[in-house]
Amino acid sequence: MSQPRTSRADAARRTRARVLTAAREQMVLHGPDIGMDEIAGAAGLAVGTLYRHFPAKADLVAAVVAEYVERVADDAEAACERVTAGSRALDEITAFLGRVIEASARDRAVKAAAHALGADPGDKVAEDRASRAVATLLLAGQADGDIHPDVTVGDIYLLFATVPADQPAAARARWLALMLPGLTTHPRPTPRDRRHPVPGSRQGAGAKGET
Amino acid sequence: MSQPRTSRADAARRTRARVLTAAREQMVLHGPDIGMDEIAGAAGLAVGTLYRHFPAKADLVAAVVAEYVERVADDAEAACERVTAGSRALDEITAFLGRVIEASARDRAVKAAAHALGADPGDKVAEDRASRAVATLLLAGQADGDIHPDVTVGDIYLLFATVPADQPAAARARWLALMLPGLTTHPRPTPRDRRHPVPGSRQGAGAKGET
Amino acid sequence: MSQPRTSRADAARRTRARVLTAAREQMVLHGPDIGMDEIAGAAGLAVGTLYRHFPAKADLVAAVVAEYVERVADDAEAACERVTAGSRALDEITAFLGRVIEASARDRAVKAAAHALGADPGDKVAEDRASRAVATLLLAGQADGDIHPDVTVGDIYLLFATVPADQPAAARARWLALMLPGLTTHPRPTPRDRRHPVPGSRQGAGAKGET
Amino acid sequence: MSQPRTSRADAARRTRARVLTAAREQMVLHGPDIGMDEIAGAAGLAVGTLYRHFPAKADLVAAVVAEYVERVADDAEAACERVTAGSRALDEITAFLGRVIEASARDRAVKAAAHALGADPGDKVAEDRASRAVATLLLAGQADGDIHPDVTVGDIYLLFATVPADQPAAARARWLALMLPGLTTHPRPTPRDRRHPVPGSRQGAGAKGET
DNA sequence: TATGAATGAGTTTTCATTCAT
DNA sequence: CATGAATGAAAACTCATTCAT
Known part of the structure; x- marks a missing residue:
């Protein structure tokens, strides 16, 4: 019935x-x-x-943002499970950051709308899920000795908040590469590979026509 | 007369x-x-x-942005001169980044407007001044062995474009701390030392108008 | 329902x-x-x-003009039918011209707006209806030997375009009287007869809203 | 001095x-x-x-219009003098009408502005000069038996007021041809020459790009 | 007397939101 | 419950006119 x-x-x-x-x-x-x-x-x-x-429009935008948070939480939890199953935490964290960054790029307009309208996502449940999963990932990485012990969930959110969403994919990749040394205990990946493809020197230049 | x-x-x-x-x-x-x-x-x-x-409104916004670029150029050139006068390049770069980040936080709405209106700053002269000064600073830091050899002016602009302008000063300071390892050849300070050296925190401490 | x-x-x-x-x-x-x-x-x-x-305003003006064209088409078709029913073509043409002139006087501001805005009436259907009906009227008049054989639909439109819309009704009537000899095969009425036969003066007499 | x-x-x-x-x-x-x-x-x-x-703008426009009236007066007086010197009045009138029509086409925007602003030319002197000269021309033509005895100066002004100024030159010429039989005692010039070049059937169509 | 910066009412157009059907 | 016509405040921009220098 x-x-x-x-x-x-x-x-x-x-x-x-x-x-x-x-x-x-x-x-x-x-x-x-x-x-x-x-x-x-x-x-x-x-x-x-x-x-x-x-x-109101703000409510709609808030709901869209909440959906986005939900997806991030799902992603983080899946990464968590893979770590539990034996995957290396650092690899999962790096991949997770990369995926979130790309998702942010796709949905940057949504975030802009949320900000402009002061929309409050409100979905505390999904936010907590994400936070818990990210914390678990960080702890695992720190236990491995790969992630710096003072890195917190807040740091990860800070990075999410500053993704260069309106830049070309290459710029986003470079940005992540610049960020990672701040999170890990490892030195810069390979000091030998120069010339990364950041197209324009101006912010926002070349922002059109990407993936 | x-x-x-x-x-x-x-x-x-x-x-x-x-x-x-x-x-x-x-x-x-x-x-x-x-x-x-x-x-x-x-x-x-x-x-x-x-x-x-x-x-048109776009012209006004462009002029405001151009003024901002001009200030950044002035700042970078002043830092350059101090390096020439014997100051350590890494210190000047760190302090410069801190100041620009604070300025970005103050003027974040301006940048949002510029982006929304597609306003063209147009002030190529100031932009070139800034680029040249930043390049000089980076070269000096690289000569000292403090800055990673693959860091470019474009990287610095990428950071400027992603400053967490709408976050509290403490978050901005932390963000810079997370970024610096990506720029320098130095490892993270000391894994056990909880007090990470945030350079621009002095002038960011008493910052007006934040959350 | x-x-x-x-x-x-x-x-x-x-x-x-x-x-x-x-x-x-x-x-x-x-x-x-x-x-x-x-x-x-x-x-x-x-x-x-x-x-x-x-x-947009232009669309509104275009719609008003289209309504006007529609009325002219209706009028011309009605005149056509009366000719088919036995009425003399010259009389119908003369009366039709008089009526359109009066309508133009009423709606002169509309035409001015249409011109100023470059509004496209767009109502090709009504325009074609009007053209066909006027052509039929002219052919009938030419068959009767009353209308000059070289008069075309374009000539009628040329007259419509130059109606002294902002002049008093008497001036419009006189204007039509001056025009008619150019259309017909008949000579000017009678050199001595001061009362020239103005066809549309009946409905123009009590016209509202003029100088 | x-x-x-x-x-x-x-x-x-x-x-x-x-x-x-x-x-x-x-x-x-x-x-x-x-x-x-x-x-x-x-x-x-x-x-x-x-x-x-x-x-005020209206005063400027009025002055421009007054200048135009002055030129018409000059033209009419010159034609008068040529008639006095033996030229045929009908020819002079026809040529005069043609010249005024072309001038109107050139200055149509001026007349539009005058109308929109309600500008009052005010130049009664030039207006009287023109009126007197036109009256003289008409009288001469009527004395010759070429101009209809009931044609007045007001009729000529009525024609001036309705020149198809925004139409191509060919349309203006055709318009004058349609008008002339209303002024003269002569029948239509040559009933044999068909096909005159009035480009479009719509008023105003093809108004761009003329002499 | 010439200048041109300043004025401010007016115009077209957009869009989040409401409510009768 | 869905619909979509109606609302009206607000925004960008224009231009005839004034007035201090």
């Missing part, structure tokens, strides 16, 4: 998911100033319906 | 300066989406006058 | 018609530079609603 | 003439909505100086 009655709760949930997907896509495509009408249209709804699910 | 000579040109220059100051202040206070009317009001002018000096 | 079916579409159509009427009236009253706010106010709407129906 | 003192009165007159020429040129080039700053710049003056000579 609870299963056949999918109509009410399920329909609402599905609509919500459709709106969130459309909102993220539209923001990525047309920037954070995309109008509510466009988002509604992309979700196959009327504005009124959109406002029924999210009382 | 001496009085009227300066009065016209000077009045225009002073008005321009007043507008730029007001624009920067208003953007810092109320975000980059501040209206032209507000800026004009803060400068004690009517909108029309503002538009006489800057034909 | 019968009520809601019409209500949505009908309301939109009625709003559109209300806007068009208000726009035409305001333009006739206050000139073609009338603001969108005024038009909205005259239609009992907010500006936003006006912009929902017509995305 | 009056000649060497050209400074005061003459300088003012020359400035005035320069402004008028610049105003006409700018209006013809950039339409009747050209700004006062542009006109001042084209005349090599500052706006303030322009406003010293013409207290």
Whole structure:
């Protein structure tokens, strides 16, 4: 009797998911100033319906951001499990950072919108999941002697907050390479490989047309 | 004849300066989406006058950004001269980074506006001055063996572009500490020493207007 | 089910018609530079609603012009039918010209706005209807031997384009009298007869809103 | 002593003439909505100086129109004199009409501005000169039996007011051909020559790029 | 008298949000 | 519950006109 009655709760949930997907896509495509009408249209709804699910634009953006946090938490937890299964913590951390950085680049417009609207993600649960998983990863890395003992979860969040999301992929990779020595106990990878491909000297130059 | 000579040109220059100051202040206070009317009001002018000096909002923002670049160039050149006078390049670079980071934090709204409007700073001269001075500093540090040989001016700009401008001063200091190992040849301070040497923390300590 | 079916579409159509009427009236009253706010106010709407129906001022003006073209087409076709039913083509043409001239006088501001905005009427269908009907009228008149064989539809449009719309009704009537000999095969009425036969003077006599 | 003192009165007159020429040129080039700053710049003056000579834009436009009327008066009087010297009145009238029509086409933007601003030419003297000369021409033509006895000076002005100024030269020529039978006692020139070059059927179509 | 910086009301257009159907 | 028309405040920009120098 609870299963056949999918109509009410399920329909609402599905609509919500459709709106969130459309909102993220539209923001990525047309920037954070995309109008509510466009988002509604992309979700196959009327504005009124959109406002029924999210009382204000800030709420919608907050939900999109929360979804993003959820994905990060999932990713961190998966990395955790692989470490438990025997994978090297440093490798998992490095790969995890790389994935989050790329995701940030994809969703930078979302973050811009969140910031502009002062949207509060609010999803404390997902945030805690992510924090716990990242802490576990760091502890494992520190136990291995690979991660500096004073590196905290806050440091990782600080890095997430400063990803050069609007720069080309090569710049993001270089940025991660510059960051890693601050996290690890290892010296710079290989002092011999010069000439990394940071295209322009100006910030933001060449920001268009990337992956 | 001496009085009227300066009065016209000077009045225009002073008005321009007043507008730029007001624009920067208003953007810092109320975000980059501040209206032209507000800026004009803060400068004690009517909108029309503002538009006489800057034909479009993008021009005004570009001018504010150009002013910022000019200050960075001045700072970098001063550091250069101190190195020439015998100061250690690594110390000057570290202090310079700290100062630019604090300036970025103060003017973060300006940069947001510049990005949103696609404003072209245009001040290639100041940009070149800054680039040359930074290059000189890096070369000196590399000659001392303190800066990694593969670090470029582009790397420094990449860092500038990702300053956690909207974070508290302590976070910015920590962020710089995380970045430095990527630039220098020195290992992390001492694994047991919890007090990491944050160079620019002196002037960042009493910083106004943060969270 | 019968009520809601019409209500949505009908309301939109009625709003559109209300806007068009208000726009035409305001333009006739206050000139073609009338603001969108005024038009909205005259239609009992907010500006936003006006912009929902017509995305730009040029679109609104184009719609008003298209409505005018439609009326001319209707008029020409009606005259055509009367000719088919036995009415003399020359009389119908003369009366038709008189009516269009009076309509032009009423809507002169609209045409001025259309020209100023480069608005594209776009209603090719109505334009074709008008052209075909006028061509038919001319052919019938030429078959009767009343209309000069070299008169074309383009000539009629040329006259329409030069109607002295902002002159008193008497001047418009006199203007038509001066034009007619260029269209017909008949000589000027009678050199001594001071009362020249102005066809459209009946409906032009009581015309509203002129000098 | 009056000649060497050209400074005061003459300088003012020359400035005035320069402004008028610049105003006409700018209006013809950039339409009747050209700004006062542009006109001042084209005349090599500052706006303030322009406003010293013409207290309001309407006054400047009125002066430009008055200049136009003056030229028409000169033209009409010259034609008068040629008739007195033996030239055929009908020929002179026809040529005069053609010249005024072309001048109207050149200065159509001026007339548009005059109408939009409600500028009152005011130059009653030039207007009277023109009227008298035209009356003389018409009387001569009527004495010859070429011009219809009921044609008045007002008719000629009515034609001037409705010149298709924004149409191609061919359309203007055709328009004059359509008008002439209304003025003369002669039948249509040659009923045999069909196909006149009126380009588009729509009013205003093809209005760009003419002589 | 010439200058041109300053004025400020006015114009078009956008968009988050509401509410009658 | 969904719909989408209506709202109206706000933003960028223009331009005739004034006035201190």
